[in-house]
Amino acid sequence: MFLAVKEMWYEKLRYSLVIELIFLVSYLLIILTGLSSGLASLNKAAVNEWGAETIVLDKDSEGRLAQSFLSNQTIRSTSGTPISQYSSIVKAKSGLKENSTIIAISKHSFIYKNLSVIDGKKFTTKGTVLVSDIFKTAGFKIGDTLYLNNSDVKLRIAGFTPQATLSATPVVYTSFTTIKPLTRGTINALLTSKKKIKQPTNALVLSKDQFINKLPGYSAQNMTFNFMISFLYIIIFIVISIFLYILTIQKLPNYGVLKAQGIPTKFLTLNTLSQSLIISIFGVIVAIIFGFITALLLPSEVPIVINIANIISTSVGIVLMSLFGSIIPIYQIAKVDPYKVIGG
Amino acid sequence: MSNLIFSSVNKVFGSGSSRYVALENIDFEANSGELILVVGPSGSGKTTFLTIAGGLQTPTSGNVTLNNEAITRLNRKEQSQLRLNKIGFILQSYNLVPFLSVKEQFTLADKVKKTNISPQDLDQLLTDLDIISLKEKYPNQLSGGQKQRVAIARALYTDPEYILADEPTAALDTERSAEVMKLLKTLAHKRNKVIIVVTHDMRLKKNADKIYQIIDGRMSLLK
Ligand SMILES: Nc1ncnc2c1ncn2[C@@H]1O[C@H](COP(=O)(O)OP(=O)(O)O)[C@@H](O)[C@H]1O
Numbered sequence A: 001m002f003l004a005v006k007e008m009w010y011e012k013l014r015y016s017l018v019i020e021l022i023f024l025v026s027y028l029l030i031i032l033t034g035l036s037s038g039l040a041s042l043n044k045a046a047v048n049e050w051g052a053e054t055i056v057l058d059k060d061s062e063g064r065l066a067q068s069f070l071s072n073q074t075i076r077s078t079s080g081t082p083i084s085q086y087s088s089i090v091k092a093k094s095g096l097k098e099n100s101t102i103i104a105i106s107k108h109s110f111i112y113k114n115l116s117v118i119d120g121k122k123f124t125t126k127g128t129v130l131v132s133d134i135f136k137t138a139g140f141k142i143g144d145t146l147y148l149n150n151s152d153v154k155l156r157i158a159g160f161t162p163q164a165t166l167s168a169t170p171v172v173y174t175s176f177t178t179i180k181p182l183t184r185g186t187i188n189a190l191l192t193s194k195k196k197i198k199q200p201t202n203a204l205v206l207s208k209d210q211f212i213n214k215l216p217g218y219s220a221q222n223m224t225f226n227f228m229i230s231f232l233y234i235i236i237f238i239v240i241s242i243f244l245y246i247l248t249i250q251k252l253p254n255y256g257v258l259k260a261q262g263i264p265t266k267f268l269t270l271n272t273l274s275q276s277l278i279i280s281i282f283g284v285i286v287a288i289i290f291g292f293i294t295a296l297l298l299p300s301e302v303p304i305v306i307n308i309a310n311i312i313s314t315s316v317g318i319v320l321m322s323l324f325g326s327i328i329p330i331y332q333i334a335k336v337d338p339y340k341v342i343g344g
Numbered sequence B: 001m002s003n004l005i006f007s008s009v010n011k012v013f014g015s016g017s018s019r020y021v022a023l024e025n026i027d028f029e030a031n032s033g034e035l036i037l038v039v040g041p042s043g044s045g046k047t048t049f050l051t052i053a054g055g056l057q058t059p060t061s062g063n064v065t066l067n068n069e070a071i072t073r074l075n076r077k078e079q080s081q082l083r084l085n086k087i088g089f090i091l092q093s094y095n096l097v098p099f100l101s102v103k104e105q106f107t108l109a110d111k112v113k114k115t116n117i118s119p120q121d122l123d124q125l126l127t128d129l130d131i132i133s134l135k136e137k138y139p140n141q142l143s144g145g146q147k148q149r150v151a152i153a154r155a156l157y158t159d160p161e162y163i164l165a166d167e168p169t170a171a172l173d174t175e176r177s178a179e180v181m182k183l184l185k186t187l188a189h190k191r192n193k194v195i196i197v198v199t200h201d202m203r204l205k206k207n208a209d210k211i212y213q214i215i216d217g218r219m220s221l222l223k
């Protein structure tokens, strides 16, 4: 630590520049990770809330709920609770509107039981709905009447539920009878909380994760984010490697003499390791602070999730990459032969 | 009683047409209380000799013993420990860590080796070498001669039994060189150390207890 800190203090400009660079990349990483998990959750949060492990769809549906129309025969021969979905823009008198996914479930299903309520209550009678808390943020109130495009079905908000988004739209939960005029009784999927079920004929059986991965655009979006995020980790590794490599190369004669004086190699390599730790920890701390500030300043429509779990995993990743970045410099220090620097 | 003995030491670099005999059949002995000078022209093998004495290189053949222990048989780690505990090296260059002040050069030594040297002893040493006023300075603020004297102080600081110096007076004028040699001589005599100085500077001869000459890798006792 002694050498590490002294050197960083002596070379303030160099080290603060590299800390700044690590800060900027870490900040970008935190924001991207936050956006990635925010968008992922917009896509799939509702599915996780349902508590279903297995989803049965029409075999020609390509795994997409909206394109799945189960036959009566499949429904009769398969266990599971049915759901229907209908996509529509819903509006209130006040002019507020939301592009939503309406999901019909039975009041006796495990899904109904698993839904939590943050305000009001779950839907009960025909025409009442439990809607995503996004509606609440948008200004809708309990008791508001919702109108659908091209339909005279009216819905009344009974309560708000959190984590109710599917394919980036807020979900409106209601009963089958309420949306019968819209869906004409179509059942799109059967859900069960069992991990394994008997394979029904003419149906596609997906696990929850498979179903989520087939949500429109979900995998492509994740892959794009993961690609960018991995690249940023690699950039951190390269920045630290090159920076410490160049500094080490410049100091090799000094390391040689220190070794000649009998200073243990371990003492010298620990100093390089501490430097990469100090650089990355400083960079990460500033990045976390800026990340939180950014999340606060961004409008609530931006789906960014900066939570402790994300912060910890990103920070650990950055620090690990920096530590890996010190491997080459450490190797150089370890192999420098004192005689080579002294000779002549 | 410390002693350093070379018996029939050879050092050969390369092989075939690039084979070069840097040290040939060296017999050498140094005991505590002696300031020994090894003089020779550039390229004669002085640095090679000194680095073998300090366990930084191994001889091609022959034996080197330090306190009757063959240093050639120690592994790298043991050699490093030996240098830390028993040997003070004064090298031709890069002796000082560029980002540490003069004072901190000594703190660094404290970090890796527990010494029983008091701050007063250090101040005395720095006064003797006339560098006490430079304590807060960094190496790039020092002249070549000042750097060399700090390096000497650094080597003496841990109170090693052996001091191996490679051209320690190269950057010093005649007067300073004589003072440094006197200091080394006093240390050898009063503190009973083995001090070996290799140099091409013939002016240093008058302070030495024993003088060896090295020419083309062959050593002979002059005095
Ligand atoms: N690693 C090496 N490989 C090949 N030749 C070397 C090596 N080290 C030293 N030599 C040669 O050995 C001779 C003695 O070198 P050195 O001990 O450094 O001389 P001095 O210190 O007296 O100037 C020189 O001719 C030098 O070129």
Ligand SMILES: [Mg+2]
Residues within 6 Å of the ligand: A343, A344, B046, B047, B048, B166
């Ligand atoms: Mg030399």
